[in-house]
Amino acid sequence: MSTHDVDPSAIRRFASGRRAYGNLKDEAADFIRDAIVSGALPPRSKVDQDEIADTLGISRAPVREALIELAQKGFVDAIPRRGAFVAEVTAEDIEDHYEVVALVSGMTAKRAVKRLTPAELAELRRLHQQIAATGDVAQIQALNRRFFHVIANAGRSPRLDTILRFLGGALQGSFYFDAPGWVSNEATYRGRMLDAIEAGDVPATARISEEHVRSCAAVTAEHLRTRGYWPGAA
Template sequence: MSTHDVDPRLASGRRPYGNLKDEAASFLRDAIVSGALPPHSKIDQDQVADTLGISRAPVREALIELAQKGFVDAIPRRGAFVAAVTVEDIEDHYEVVALVSAMTAKRAVKRLTPAQIDELRRLDQEIAATTDVVRVRDLDRRFFHLIANAGRSPRLDTILRFLGGALQGSFYFDAPGWAPHEATYRQQMLGAIDAGDVLAAARISEEHVRRCATLSVDHLRSRGYWPDAA
């Protein structure tokens, strides 16, 4: 598939960004994970710039960033190509996230204030009463981030910022079954927090994130993301 196919598929979904490099990076990342730009395809910088109505400079900066995060392979004198994300890549990513999440969950159980715990319950109740999928996803992320923020440290902040941009969330949030999986996680975490059980909180967090990896891989397989896979 030519990168010229990006325009009709994705231009209508463009979102406003203050930073042109970030806009280009988000646009390309979405194109890659949606399959509009399949693995090994060459990225046409002029086409991307024309589609977004920007110059090539922020597109080049975006490609450098995406190459650092593993989305793009930059080959001297040939250009930038979409990197192939393997099953192992996804599993490795989520395994690291699982370990970090377990650390933050253990700390959060000890640090969460009564007001923050009430907010977690409120978010869970609001999610249960909401049918808007986008709203559910937003509230669910707020639930997860509230726990993560309570248990983080400056060093973990650095790790979490990198991990947050290293793999597109739509791998998981487009997968069937993510919503009930998240509901189970929230209920289990609230139980562990109420009991003050740091070991249970760590185990629940690890199992939750590893299940995210399984759902993501299964979903991508069902979409034919790895057409040569058995």
């Protein structure tokens, strides 16, 4: 495995202005994840535990805990006696990841159409309208997450919900929300989902749900190619 060195100043610049967390392990995990997505920590680069700890003003212990969690989610590769290195995500990894999410999302959406209450339907309409009325990207992401959470919760399958939550924290999901096209992509599929749900069309809702997730894979891959994440891609 060939590795890359990281300019320490890039990490320090990336840390500037970040808010403090109550949980140090979560703070370290979010910082490393964001550094990977932004490119401050490029693929195959070593994650320097001392540098991360010094930058955040914490001990190495929460950084080690964060790296264990990130290794489990595929953000980093832990190599015995060498340390943790940023995992390189291939186009096939992205496709596989989102294909699994698509299948689970389709199952959840299919159940949700039959079980959504009038109050939940009203909540979906309200969230969709609220998102359309704001230009704040952070608020859009939070409201959009709530919109799909209402659908997932209506499916009332704790196991499927657990799977989706785990997959939602994976590396590829973070890359998606770093892509410029995610806001318009979500608006398109959120509207189609709402129309199908209100029509009570179970097959269409499941199909649109799967198409939505697969579109996330396309947006993510295009973003990484444009950013030059893969050698030879421009």
